[in-house]
Structure formats: structure tokens, C-alpha cells
Amino acid sequence: MSRVLVGVKRVIDYAVKIRVKPDHSGVVTDGVKHSMNPFCEIAVEEAVKLKEKKFIKEVVAVSCGPTQVTETIRTALAMGCDRGIHVEVSGKDYEAMGPLQISKIFAALAKKEEASLVILGKQAIDDDCNQTGQMTAALLDWPQGTFASEVTIDGEKVKVVREIDGGLETIKISMPAVLTADLRLNTPRYATLPNIMKAKKKKIANMKPADLGVDMVSRLEVLRVDEPPTRLAGVKVETVDDLVAKLKANGTI
Amino acid sequence: MFTAINRRSLGQLPCLAQRFQSTLVIAEHNNNQLTPITLNAITAASKVGGEVTCLVAGTNCAKVADQISKVQGVKKILVAQHDCYKGLLPEELTPLILATQKQFNFTHICAGASAFGKNLLPRVSAKLDVATLSDITEVKSQDTFVRTIYAGNALATVKCNEKVKVFTVRGTSFEPAAVEGGSAATEQVASPSPAGMSEWLEQSLTKSDRPELTSAKVVVSGGRGLKSGENFKLLYDLADKMGAAVGASRAAVDAGYVPNDMQVGQTGKIVAPELYIAVGISGAIQHLAGMKDSKIIVAINKDPEAPIFQVADYGLVEDLFKAVPEMTAALKK
Numbered sequence: 349m350s351r352v353l354v355g356v357k358r359v360i361d362y363a364v365k366i367r368v369k370p371d372h373s374g375v376v377t378d379g380v381k382h383s384m385n386p387f388c389e390i391a392v393e394e395a396v397k398l399k400e401k402k403f404i405k406e407v408v409a410v411s412c413g414p415t416q417v418t419e420t421i422r423t424a425l426a427m428g429c430d431r432g433i434h435v436e437v438s439g440k441d442y443e444a445m446g447p448l449q450i451s452k453i454f455a456a457l458a459k460k461e462e463a464s465l466v467i468l469g470k471q472a473i474d475d476d477c478n479q480t481g482q483m484t485a486a487l488l489d490w491p492q493g494t495f496a497s498e499v500t501i502d503g504e505k506v507k508v509v510r511e512i513d514g515g516l517e518t519i520k521i522s523m524p525a526v527l528t529a530d531l532r533l534n535t536p537r538y539a540t541l542p543n544i545m546k547a548k549k550k551k552i553a554n555m556k557p558a559d560l561g562v563d564m565v566s567r568l569e570v571l572r573v574d575e576p577p578t579r580l581a582g583v584k585v586e587t588v589d590d591l592v593a594k595l596k597a598n599g600t601i
Numbered sequence: 602m603f604t605a606i607n608r609r610s611l612g613q614l615p616c617l618a619q620r621f622q623s624t625l626v627i628a629e630h631n632n633n634q635l636t637p638i639t640l641n642a643i644t645a646a647s648k649v650g651g652e653v654t655c656l657v658a659g660t661n662c663a664k665v666a667d668q669i670s671k672v673q674g675v676k677k678i679l680v681a682q683h684d685c686y687k688g689l690l691p692e693e694l695t696p697l698i699l700a701t702q703k704q705f706n707f708t709h710i711c712a713g714a715s716a717f718g719k720n721l722l723p724r725v726s727a728k729l730d731v732a733t734l735s736d737i738t739e740v741k742s743q744d745t746f747v748r749t750i751y752a753g754n755a756l757a758t759v760k761c762n763e764k765v766k767v768f769t770v771r772g773t774s775f776e777p778a779a780v781e782g783g784s785a786a787t788e789q790v791a792s793p794s795p796a797g798m799s800e801w802l803e804q805s806l807t808k809s810d811r812p813e814l815t816s817a818k819v820v821v822s823g824g825r826g827l828k829s830g831e832n833f834k835l836l837y838d839l840a841d842k843m844g845a846a847v848g849a850s851r852a853a854v855d856a857g858y859v860p861n862d863m864q865v866g867q868t869g870k871i872v873a874p875e876l877y878i879a880v881g882i883s884g885a886i887q888h889l890a891g892m893k894d895s896k897i898i899v900a901i902n903k904d905p906e907a908p909i910f911q912v913a914d915y916g917l918v919e920d921l922f923k924a925v926p927e928m929t930a931a932l933k934k
Contacts, residue, residue: 375755447723448731474750476751476752477733482720482724491692491798511716513715515804516861516862517801517802518803530868532854532855566732569762573756575755579914584916585917586917588917588927588928
């Protein structure tokens with residue numbers, strides 16, 4: 349019986365159409381709806397399921413960022429995580445924070461909490477990096493089961509079915525390990541009102557990266573953020589023949 | 602000796618620094634055939650401006666090394682053949698890449714942004730204590746790259762001040778390197794002892810005679826509007842007429858109509874074919890992220906308000922069950 353760390357990230361809600369700031373320094377986040385990164389929800393669900401199946405005894409939800417990320421941790425607690433850790437990062441450090449810094453925090457916490465699994469989403473839908481899980485595994489020197497669509501614990505090993513380009517592959521990795529969740533791993537549950545109320549009583553510990561000995565310096569510099577080129581408006585065609593004729597005319601088919 | 606010269610010239614003439622760029626491309630392959638995205642990664646590596654080296658690791662490398670030796674722009678091939686590279690597990694490949702890096706001191710390390718590259722490179726990067734740049738779409742200079750964020754709704758230009766630049770390359774953003782005319786030298790490299798913390802068990806690949814999705818010239822994709830897996834046959838018929846690959850939206854995959862590896866979008870595959878035909882797909886942000894760089898987009902949807910029509914060059918508002926068979930028939934003529 350062991351412990352799982354689950355990483356949850358607060359991101360702009362997936363349904364929001366983002367806007368680039370006029371000064372090209374980033375995207376507008378003030379006053380925009382935020383929620384838990386969809387892949388993190390899947391990671392939380394998987395961790396809670398493993399607990400329900402009695403493979404693990406405790407699920408700890410972790411988020412790095414400003415005060416608002418405690419809401420994201422609360423959501424994870426309402427879904428069934430036992431307690432939370434808020435690693436407080438704000439201002440310039442938060443703006444520059446990337447997967448490398450976050451993975452250092454997770455690696456330090458995994459050791460401190462003596463976790464046997466770290467479960468993360470495969471990517472955050474804001475920076476689209478798809479790196480934190482892999483980096484955390486590297487820093488801990490643990491094996492990684494990325495893009496997992498099925499996870500089975502078998503003693504000290506984890507069997508992971510992974511989504512790869514041509515289909516699926518199955519690997520067996522030894523614990524402790526890092527897993528990253530793909531969309532197909534499970535369907536996250538909704539937090540019920542009683543569980544949301546209960547979650548308010550659960551503990552969220554607060555710490556700083558420095559408490560974990562993590563240096564937040566980043567050597568990546570975002571020079572500018574632009575809107576992607578917009579496509580020219582197209583035309584509506586009336587019939588299939590018309591469509592085929594148009595495609596033939598411009599040499600597409 | 603070279604290091605000494607390198608260091609001295611750098612001290613005297615900083616402008617020469619660019620001459621000493623060297624990029625390692627991690628080749629993706631299945632022991633028999635080089636995966637096409639590696640050719641796009643080689644092009645991106647050439648744009649960095651230095652010497653390009655390719656690392657081929659696997660249980661059987663001869664054939665692939667031979668293929669790469671003819672690829673234009675590759676100067677050297679490093680071959681590491683060992684049984685521990687079965688399944689190309691990142692736990693085994695990472696120590697090999699680190700050893701190679703120690704020996705040759707590359708300024709850049711890259712791979713295609715496929716499931717393979719995404720799985721491997723961040724692990725390598727963290728071991729080198731440097732950040733990774735994922736899925737770059739443009740090389741501005743040896744240290745400045747462009748990548749998309751927020752499902753392709755913004756482009757970030759990022760300067761990387763790391764000692765080693767580690768990045769994955771969006772295949773559709775770079776032309777594949779020519780597979781003839783090159784003449785790279787091959788060198789064997791020693792494999793570090795196996796890490797043994799992971800084991801590859803099996804693979805179940807989706808078999809298809811159609812072209813591979815990410816490199817197909819024409820892609821026909823279906824969404825929830827197809828209503829069932831059986832109805833996808835309509836798309837397969839149309840695709841076969843056009844020599845096209847078949848893709849799908851997340852809705853179609855989640856509903857079980859088609860396997861996951863056919864998903865096009867932010868979290869699936871990124872495609873940029875000459876022609877993309879979206880059938881019964883509404884055009885959610887996450888789907889557009891995977892196909893909006895297609896040259897020509899055609900949408901067939903009975904809902905005239907569907908967001909897909911905002912990006913479509915040609916839109917046909919019609920029931921797909923009528924339009925698709927008609928189109929297949931029209932192409933037979």
C-alpha cells in the first residue's frame with residue numbers, strides 16, 4: 349500500500365476562445381474562465397480509482413502557482429483525493445515557470461512524500477508541452493508510462509497500455525514510476541455537492557519551491573506571442589458536382 | 602584538439618560561434634524502415650545551420666542506417682545496436698543519448714514530435730538540466746524557435762538560452778529531406794549497460810493499406826455525424842477513390858467508431874495535407890488545432906452554423922449520407 353502524487357494544473361477553460369494581448373506578451377488571462385486541465389482530471393480519476401481498488405492508500409493532489417490554484421486542488425479533493433499541496437509560485441516566477449521547474453518540484457515532493465506513483469496528465473492544454481511527466485521520471489530516475497490508456501498494477505510492477513502513433517503498445521515498468529494520462533484512460537467523475545462540502549475540510553499544505561530546494565530560474569524567454577494567420581473566407585457550394593468541379597479546377601484532385 | 606581550437610576561436614571571434622553548431626537527430630524507425638517524420642526533423646536540424654548527425658538505436662539498425670546514409674544533409678550516422686533497445690524504451694535510450702552527448706558535445710538535440718519523440722526528448726532534456734521546446738514549427742535562428750500554444754490559437758516565439766537546445770519538430774511544418782544524394786559516414790557507438798527498469802511487451806498496430814495519416818496528401822475525416830463505425834465505410838470508399846488517409850474527430854473516437862490513432866487534433870495527430878475533407882465534424886477548437894494548416898479544407902455538414910465552415914475553403918451544406926456516396930460516384934467518372 350502506497351501513496352500517489354497527482355499533478356493538477358489550472359488552465360484557461362478548454363472551451364474558451366483565447367485572445368492574444370495587444371502588446372504580444374502573452375494571452376489574456378484576467379477575467380477569463382479557468383478550470384482544471386482536462387488531462388489532469390483524468391489523472392485524478394485514475395488515482396482515485398486505484399485507491400478504490402485498494403492498490404494505494406493515499407492520493408495527494410499537487411498544484412504549483414498563485415493562490416487561485418487552491419481552487420483546482422479543492423476540485424481534486426472533491427473528486428476523492430485525500431489532501432493537497434499548494435506549491436506557491438507567483439509573479440515573474442509563475443510567468444516563467446515551465447515543465448522543467450515543475451518537474452523539479454514534483455521530483456522533490458515525490459521523494460519527500462515517499463510516493464510510489466506520480467500520475468500526471470499527458471499535456472496541459474495551454475502550453476501544449478507534453479513534457480512534465482517525462483522530466484519528472486528522468487529526475488527521479490524512475491521509469492515512465494506516458495500516454496496511458498490502461499493501467500494495471502501487478503505487485504511491484506505496472507502494466508501500461510500506451511497510445512502510440514500506429515495503435516497501442518503495452519509495457520511493464522517497475523514501481524516507483526511516473527504515469528501520464530491520455531484521454532482514453534477513463535471518464536472523470538463529477539464532484540457531487542456532499543463531496544465538495546467534504547473537500548472543504550481536507551487539508552492543503554502550503555509551501556514554496558525554495559522549501560523543496562528548487563531553483564525556479566528559466567532559460568527560456570518568450571520573445572513574443574502572435575495570432576496565427578487567419579484563413580481567407582471560403583465559399584459555399586451548392587452541389588457535390590460543383591464541389592468536385594471546383595477541386596478539379598484548382599488542381600487539388 | 603578540435604575543442605581547443607573551437608574554444609580559442611570563440612574567444613577571439615565570437616561571430617564564428619555559429620559555425621560550430623552541431624545537431625543530433627534521434628532517428629525514429631521500426632528496425633526495418635525509417636519513420637518519415639525523421640526526414641522532416643533532419644530538415645529542421647539543417648536550418649539550425651551546423652553539422653547534422655543522426656543516431657540510430659535499435660535491435661537491428663543496418664537497414665535504417667543505410668537509408669539515412671543517403672539522406673541529404675546528414676553528415677554522420679551513429680549506430681547503437683543492442684537487444685536492450687527493443688521497443689525503443691526511453692529508459693534505455695536516454696543513457697545512450699547522454700553518453701553520445703558527452704562524447705560529441707552537440708549544441709542541439711532533436712527528434713520528430715511523434716509519440717516516440719514526445720516520450721523521449723523531455724527525459725533527455727531533464728537529465729541535461731535544460732528545458733525542451735516541443736513541437737516547433739519554425740527555426741528562426743540557432744536559439745530562437747516558433748511553436749504553437751493554446752491548441753494552435755497562438756504562436757509563441759521563444760529564445761532558448763540553454764547550453765544545449767533540445768526540441769521536437771512538427772513534421773508538417775518542414776519539408777522532408779531528400780532521401781537520395783547524401784553520403785553520410787557511419788560510426789558505431791557503445792551502448793551503456795541496460796537500465797532494466799522497463800520492459801516492452803507487445804504492440805497492436807492498426808493495419809491499413811491507406812497512406813499514413815500525418816504524411817498523406819489527402820485526408821478524409823469523419824466525426825460524430827457518421828453515427829456509427831459501419832458508416833465510416835462511406836469515408837473509406839471515398840478515401841480509396843482519392844488515395845487518401847482517413848482521420849477522425851475525438852467524438853468519433855470516443856464513440857468507438859474508429860481507433861484512437863486516427864484522431865486528428867490538439868491531442869491526436871497534426872496533419873497538413875493538400876486537401877482535408879471534414880465530414881460530419883462540427884469543428885471544435887481542439888479539432889481545428891490538428892488540421893487548420895491544411896492547404897484546402899472542404900467541409901460537408903448539414904448544419905450551416907457549424908464552426909468548421911469558418912475555416913473551410915469549400916463548404917457543402919448537405920446530409921453526408923447523400924453527399925459522400927455522390928462524391929465517390931462523381932470521382933469514378
